[in-house]
Amino acid sequence: MSKKHTPPKLFLDFFRWFCHRDYLEDLEGDLMERFERRAKEKNVRKARRGFSKDVIQLFRPGIIKSLSGTQKLTTYDMLHHHALLTLRNFKRYKNSFLINLTGLSTGLACFFLISLYVHDELIIDKFHENDDQLYQVMNNLHQSAGITTGSQTPAPLGKALAEEIPEIKLSASVIPVGFNNDYGLVSAGDNYIKAAEQYVTKDYFKLFSYKILEGTSADIVSRKEGVAISEALAIKLFNTSNGLVGKDLKWAKEDFSGEFVITGIFETPPKNSTVQFDLVFNLELFLDQAPYLRKWWNSDPETYVRLENNADPVYVNSKIEKFLHTKVRNSASTLFLQRYSERYLNSRYENGQVAGGRSQYIRLLSVTAILILIIACINFINLSTAKASRRLKEIGIKKAIGASRRMMMFQFLSESFFMTLIALILALTMVVIALPHFNVITGKELIFQLDQWTVLTLSIATFFTALLSGIYPAFYLSGLNAISTLKGIFPVQLSKGHSRKGLVVFQFSISIMLILSVIVVYQQITYIQSKNLGYSRENVLYISNDGALNEQQESFRSRLKNIPGVVNTTSFYHDLVGDYGRTGGVSWKGKDPDVIMSFVNLEVGYDFVETLSIEMAEGRSYSHDFQDQKGKIMFNEAAIDVMGMEDPVGKKIILWGEEREIIGVVRDFHLESLYETIKPCFLQLVPKANKTLFKIQPETKTSTIRQVQTLYQEFNPDFPFEYKYLEDDYRDLYAPEKQTEVLSRYFCGIAIIISCLGLFGLVAFITEKRLKEIGIRKILGSGTTRIVYLLSSDFGKMVLIAIIIALPVSYLLTKNWLDSFAYRISLEWWFFAGSGLVAVLVAWGTVAVQTIKAANINPVECLKDE
Amino acid sequence: MSKHHLGEFEEIVMLTVAVLHDEAYGIAIIDEMEQRLNRKVSIGALQTVLRRLEKKGYLSSRFGEATKVRGGKRKRYFTLTSYGKKVLAEVKEQRIGLWNAIPKFVLGE
Numbered sequence: 001m002s003k004k005h006t007p008p009k010l011f012l013d014f015f016r017w018f019c020h021r022d023y024l025e026d027l028e029g030d031l032m033e034r035f036e037r038r039a040k041e042k043n044v045r046k047a048r049r050g051f052s053k054d055v056i057q058l059f060r061p062g063i064i065k066s067l068s069g070t071q072k073l074t075t076y077d078m079l080h081h082h083a084l085l086t087l088r089n090f091k092r093y094k095n096s097f098l099i100n101l102t103g104l105s106t107g108l109a110c111f112f113l114i115s116l117y118v119h120d121e122l123i124i125d126k127f128h129e130n131d132d133q134l135y136q137v138m139n140n141l142h143q144s145a146g147i148t149t150g151s152q153t154p155a156p157l158g159k160a161l162a163e164e165i166p167e168i169k170l171s172a173s174v175i176p177v178g179f180n181n182d183y184g185l186v187s188a189g190d191n192y193i194k195a196a197e198q199y200v201t202k203d204y205f206k207l208f209s210y211k212i213l214e215g216t217s218a219d220i221v222s223r224k225e226g227v228a229i230s231e232a233l234a235i236k237l238f239n240t241s242n243g244l245v246g247k248d249l250k251w252a253k254e255d256f257s258g259e260f261v262i263t264g265i266f267e268t269p270p271k272n273s274t275v276q277f278d279l280v281f282n283l284e285l286f287l288d289q290a291p292y293l294r295k296w297w298n299s300d301p302e303t304y305v306r307l308e309n310n311a312d313p314v315y316v317n318s319k320i321e322k323f324l325h326t327k328v329r330n331s332a333s334t335l336f337l338q339r340y341s342e343r344y345l346n347s348r349y350e351n352g353q354v355a356g357g358r359s360q361y362i363r364l365l366s367v368t369a370i371l372i373l374i375i376a377c378i379n380f381i382n383l384s385t386a387k388a389s390r391r392l393k394e395i396g397i398k399k400a401i402g403a404s405r406r407m408m409m410f411q412f413l414s415e416s417f418f419m420t421l422i423a424l425i426l427a428l429t430m431v432v433i434a435l436p437h438f439n440v441i442t443g444k445e446l447i448f449q450l451d452q453w454t455v456l457t458l459s460i461a462t463f464f465t466a467l468l469s470g471i472y473p474a475f476y477l478s479g480l481n482a483i484s485t486l487k488g489i490f491p492v493q494l495s496k497g498h499s500r501k502g503l504v505v506f507q508f509s510i511s512i513m514l515i516l517s518v519i520v521v522y523q524q525i526t527y528i529q530s531k532n533l534g535y536s537r538e539n540v541l542y543i544s545n546d547g548a549l550n551e552q553q554e555s556f557r558s559r560l561k562n563i564p565g566v567v568n569t570t571s572f573y574h575d576l577v578g579d580y581g582r583t584g585g586v587s588w589k590g591k592d593p594d595v596i597m598s599f600v601n602l603e604v605g606y607d608f609v610e611t612l613s614i615e616m617a618e619g620r621s622y623s624h625d626f627q628d629q630k631g632k633i634m635f636n637e638a639a640i641d642v643m644g645m646e647d648p649v650g651k652k653i654i655l656w657g658e659e660r661e662i663i664g665v666v667r668d669f670h671l672e673s674l675y676e677t678i679k680p681c682f683l684q685l686v687p688k689a690n691k692t693l694f695k696i697q698p699e700t701k702t703s704t705i706r707q708v709q710t711l712y713q714e715f716n717p718d719f720p721f722e723y724k725y726l727e728d729d730y731r732d733l734y735a736p737e738k739q740t741e742v743l744s745r746y747f748c749g750i751a752i753i754i755s756c757l758g759l760f761g762l763v764a765f766i767t768e769k770r771l772k773e774i775g776i777r778k779i780l781g782s783g784t785t786r787i788v789y790l791l792s793s794d795f796g797k798m799v800l801i802a803i804i805i806a807l808p809v810s811y812l813l814t815k816n817w818l819d820s821f822a823y824r825i826s827l828e829w830w831f832f833a834g835s836g837l838v839a840v841l842v843a844w845g846t847v848a849v850q851t852i853k854a855a856n857i858n859p860v861e862c863l864k865d866e
Numbered sequence: 867m868s869k870h871h872l873g874e875f876e877e878i879v880m881l882t883v884a885v886l887h888d889e890a891y892g893i894a895i896i897d898e899m900e901q902r903l904n905r906k907v908s909i910g911a912l913q914t915v916l917r918r919l920e921k922k923g924y925l926s927s928r929f930g931e932a933t934k935v936r937g938g939k940r941k942r943y944f945t946l947t948s949y950g951k952k953v954l955a956e957v958k959e960q961r962i963g964l965w966n967a968i969p970k971f972v973l974g975e
Contacts, residue, residue, distance in 0.1 A: 026942035030891070030913075054909045056910075057910030060910050716878055
């Protein structure tokens with residue numbers, strides 16, 4: 001046959017590969033016959049084409065060989081065999097199957113939940129197109145007391161940076177949402193609704209990727225009388241987001257109130273944006289009201305920059321560090337860049353450097369998730385190596401018949417993969433069921449969907465769990481000697497089980513560490529929440545002085561005071577969780593002129609000290625009975641300390657070039673989170689402030705608030721009445737800590753339960769094996785206590801070793817975390833004793849259930865069979 | 867309905883196998899069908915039906931002798947089993963019954 005007369009080899013091979021073995025010969029014959037005939041009658045090319053077509057037409061069920069194969073001992077059959085054995089093993093040892101299933105599935109479920117949470121945290125603020133080049137300029141204030149880091153920068157900074165530093169492409173200065181007050185009121189007709197606003201410079205929308213739906217990024221915020229609004233607000237106000245450019249809207253917030261023209265509509269910021277705003281005004285509008293901010297030596301707006309694509313942030317950092325020194329002589333501030341999308345996770349600073357924040361808690365949770373999985377894997381390892389003695393014959397026979405070590409390993413690994421797959425299905429069900437509750441705890445809106453991230457974590461976690469649980473038993477069991485296993489000789493290392501003990505010790509060390517950290521975190525959170533802050537925040541409410549209230553504060557407050565149930569009222573310009581101004585403009589007799597000392601500036605109204613129950617150390621507080629409007633000042637003790645003043649009351653100081661008399665000193669109270677120490681501060685009486693605070697009697701809360709509302713409506717009939725509790729602000733301050741505490745409590749509980757399950761299975765198995773020994777001992781006169789001791793002393797020792805390992809490690813970890821707080825609990829001895837005791841009790845409880853049952857057995861029962 | 871249900875294609879294949887008597891192997895069946903019925907038959911469709919009929923017990927098969935053509939591969943000859951013959955006869959009877967039941971005027975004769 002000439003060479004040309006061959007059918008396409010590719011198709012022939014393909015046919016030979018898929019065709020059912022029984023049909024291969026005659027079908028190939030048929031194909032060849034048709035090919036030869038066509039080659040003769042037509043031509044070879046057509047024949048080859050016909051052949052390929054025939055092969056493809058034959059590729060159908062009925063002709064393709066079945067998956068189980070007709071040839072014996074293929075990979076498929078081995079898998080089939082392993083699956084069968086695995087299922088039989090599950091059936092026979094129901095206890096260990098259930099323990100493994102519970103452990104692995106809960107472990108996987110915890111892991112998936114945490115990974116969803118972590119992913120949601122990681123993508124926050126990452127949606128901006130120029131994320132890699134987007135930075136915020138941070139301000140380090142150097143003082144004798146240390147470095148304070150803040151986001152406030154001079155207003156002209158942004159423009160100057162973009163002009164003078166070539167690596168900086170664009171910049172924006174922003175008065176962020178929540179300045180002075182969380183929101184203002186906006187209206188297109190009569191009714192006002194709440195909305196949050198920002199004041200920005202013209203390039204804002206070129207830096208940040210909030211899509212512009214109407215208008216252009218060049219002129220959307222270029223005019224003082226213009227305003228850009230979000231799509232959501234547009235729909236709330238006008239029921240549409242189209243064709244609104246040029247329409248008017250009314251805006252009411254303190255001095256910025258007025259009518260504005262809509263210049264554009266932007267897409268509502270997505271949920272994963274840290275900044276949520278509805279309106280954007282031109283920064284000039286703000287600066288007109290606060291002209292002092294146009295100077296280089298005052299700081300307030302935030303500055304954002306976008307670097308050139310190839311710019312090295314480290315290099316730019318070094319360039320801008322001393323930038324302010326070129327504008328202000330003797331500036332006490334240095335600047336540095338922080339990646340915009342990293343602010344959310346790392347928002348705490350120590351000594352002018354990033355010192356963590358949420359990222360710490362995310363790390364903690366991730367580690368917990370992995371630890372729980374490892375604990376579950378250890379259960380699987382322990383139970384399957386312990387069970388090995390039951391399978392010695394199986395291993396021996398397989399090896400004698402000729403199974404290679406690799407084949408045996410494959411068998412045991414496939415067992416663990418099988419187990420993990422079943423656990424995976426259960427885990428997914430658990431996640432779906434638990435997710436709504438998890439969302440309530442975390443305050444997130446997570447949904448479980450099979451996107452890239454989920455599929456990736458799912459498959460990686462499942463694969464490694466299966467591998468980790470299976471690899472040790474596989475190595476270990478496949479390495480047993482065929483002859484001795486068949487003879488029934490138990491390998492020495494198997495009966496001693498050192499590695500098993502080691503793993504139990506490891507499991508319990510982890511559990512103890514988790515218990516201890518939960519105790520410490522819980523104590524610290526409770527401490528924070530209940531610490532005497534130096535003022536009383538209970539039952540103190542505040543409302544913002546919008547509209548007519550702004551002008552008529554005094555009359556409003558005097559009428560408010562007359563409402564029964566209102567204990568006291570005051571006004572205030574800040575909140576008590578870290579928003580305040582700062583100034584270096586205080587001087588006094590004996591001050592070293594070279595030292596820059598900055599003071600917190602609190603602008604308050606009458607009765608501030610009384611309403612918040614702040615204690616006086618010396619002197620008196622502001623009072624209507626004296627002429628206090630001008631020339632008076634109050635300090636806190638910390639301020640008096642840094643000034644080194646004795647008998648301060650009656651002495652004079654200079655504030656912003658104006659002489660003031662100290663009338664009183666208050667005891668220190670906390671102005672911000674307990675991560676910070678109490679800073680020197682002064683209280684300055686101002687006639688107008690943006691918030692009215694009032695303390696109420698809790699018994700008549702509802703009726704009092706209703707009366708306050710009626711009064712408020714009298715002043716501002718168009719505005720909605722909104723109030724907030726001071727306490728809630730304070731609670732929000734520690735939201736991430738609180739969340740972590742609650743989550744870690746749950747996950748710690750799960751970890752302990754899984755470890756105990758493993759221990760339970762192990763003890764059950766071991767006592768069952770020693771049942772005959774127990775019977776004989778009892779016949780020879782051993783008492784129940786003696787036998788219980790015999791069985792449990794081993795486990796007692798393991799838990800003790802675990803305690804010895806775990807305590808020092810957890811001491812270091814918890815101490816490290818606590819050190820980040822300026823005010824913290826001390827690590828008490830009973831935290832350690834307590835968590836050790838819990839571990840011992842839980843372990844002994846688990847062991848005791850089994851051993852007492854075994855020790856009480858009637859010896860006849862277990863000895864009669866032989 | 868009879869318990870032996872035959873599809874149209876199945877029926878034709880069995881009839882062709884019967885026509886060819888001892889010479890019914892894959893290619894021969896296709897040729898015969900294409901020639902007599904004037905329709906295209908794909909090798910895949912035919913072969914699956916043949917195997918199915920064999921599994922049902924309507925057909926049986928045996929290998930022929932190896933020859934030099936066909937790449938030295940043997941042919942597989944199909945024959946009707948007696949069960950298969952019975953089923954065919956039943957089908958035929960049903961058809962005839964139907965034909966007979968048609969009133970004369972319907973077909974216009």
